[in-house]
Amino acid sequence: MSADWKETNNEESEFSFIQEQIVPKKENKTKRIIGIFLITVVLAVIFGLIARYVFCVSESLFNNILGISEKKDTIKFPSIDPGEDSKNQGNVSEPKDNTDKQGEETEDENKTIVIENSVKADVSDYVTMYSKINEVAAGVNKSVVKITSAEKAVDWFNNDYESESITSGIILAKDSTNIYILTSNNKIVSEDNIKVTFQDNISVAGEFQRSDNELNLAVIIVDVSQVPEGTLKKIEVAKLGESYLLNAGDPVLALGNPNGYSDSMELGMITNDSNSIYTVDNKIELFNTNINDNPNGDGVIANLKGEIVGIITQKFKSDFNENINTVLSISRIKPVIERLVNNKAMASVGIIGADMTSEIAKSYGLTTGIYVTEVKAKSPAFNAGIKSGDVILAIEDKKTVSMVALNNILMEYQPQDVVELTFKRTTKEDDNETTVNITLGNKK
Structure with missing residues (x-):
């Protein structure tokens, strides 16, 4: 062999491992399948535990938000049969007569209350609840208008300018000639320049009719002939409820300008229903809500039936509740409103x-x-x-x-x-x- 061939052969022998193939070691298929199955089972258990925890926490959270109590055992409040001898019933008092003066049966104060079951709710129920509230507000807003009053003035440089005041009003009545609107008297800066804007943004001229300075109320009238037919079909006369039926804790809506902005809405509840104040020749009832107030705020308070139960007032607010709505109870001021609408002194x-x-x-x-x-x-x-x-x-x-x-x-x-x-x-x-x-x- 020649020297060249030997040298070449030695190089091939030295690098021949490059041509070798690496074959993976064969695994046992049965062990592999068992391993995958065990991993799947473990992951499924972990996922189930996490899902159960999240469900329990979220269910409690949504129940708290919606005010729904958790399912409990049936609770009973035992009552005493009117015909039963109660002498040996410990401290249980004798049953009261369940018939009023007219002979009509009244509800027994000791009547058993049974809670059969509770109702679970989710986010969709929460959305539905607020949709219903929005429907009530939309119905009341058909009676709510925006009132703009402007007066002319002269500045320091003897230039003419116009000062504008915006407030809300509520449609109380409508006849063949006029629409009657109740509003805040102090927001009418000029009786000669009043504009009323309805919910469809149609504006017409308004006319000042009569006011009660003591209660800070005024009635503005609008000539029906000046209102387009389409707008007349959309507006509704407000339904006046009874504030005597209100109780602390009742949910209510504030509409108009409760937070100082036109066409705003607030949701809250009554916090006090037993205030009263003596005014000139009268005594009026007030109530408060937990709705945040604004010094420029006004409007109405409605119950969830869509009835007006109060008029937001700034005049009778006290220093310790300056950030809370103070409201004139509608029942007490109905006679005053009637006088204003009928333009009677x-x-x-x-x-x-x-x-x-x-x-x-x-x-x-x-x-x-x-x-x-x-x-x-x-x-x-x-x-x-x-x-x-x-x-x-x-x-x-x-x-x-x-x-x-x-x-x-x-x-x-x-x-x-x-x-x-x-x-x-x-x-x-x-x-x-x-x-x-x-x-x-x-x-x-």
Whole structure:
């Protein structure tokens, strides 16, 4: 062999491993299948545990959001049979008569309450609930309008400009000639330049009719002939509910400008339903909600039936609840609203008083009456010599048993009517009953 061949052969021998093939080691197929199965089972168990935990947590969360209690065993409240002898029933009181004065059967206070089962809810139920609330709000909004009032003024540089005020209003009535809208009196900056905008953005001129400064309410009228037929078909007269039926905890809607913005809506609940305040010749009821308030906010409060149960007010807010809606209860102010809509003046005596309890009345040798706490200057009462501390007993032959009774009596008269007013001075020097003739004033 030649030297060249040997050298070449040695190189091939040295690098011949490059031509070798690596064959993977054969595995046992049975062991492989068993391994995959075990891994799958373990992962399935882990996934199931995680899913169960997430489901339990989310179910509790959604139940809390929707206010649905978890399913519990049936709870019973036992009652005593009216015919059963209760002498040996420990501290259980005897059953009350379940018949009212008219003989109608009333609900037994001790009636057993049975909870058969609970209802589970998910996100779709939550969405459905809010959709229903939006439907109620949409229905009420057919009665809500935007009112723009503008007045002309002159700035420091003697330039003319227009100051504009925007508020909300609620349609209270509609006849063949006019639409009657209740709004906030202080937001009407000019009685001569008023524009009313309906929900379809159609705007027409409005006319100031009458106001009650004490309650900060005013009625604006719109000529029906100026409103397009299509708009007339869309608007609805508001349904006025009864605020006497409200209770703390009832859900309500605030519509109009509750947060200071036009066409806004807030959802909340009543937090206090037992406030009252004495005003000139009257006593009105107030309630509060947990809805955040705005100093420029106004509008109405509606229940979930779509009924107006209150008018948002800024006038009677107190310092400690400045961020909470204060609302005029609709039931108490219905007579005032009726007067405003019918453009009738309100007769006035001009006093702020307080209802007397039977104990206080007895201390003055009386059975009832109104204790005068303030007499308005230049009012009919002031001109007749009525003073703080006097007790008003009657107007004509009608007893003034309360401030609400006084307001109802005055509803029967007109300004400038002359009536007899009977009062008693509570000082020891002069405690006789006195009757004076007074000329009723015009409440603005």
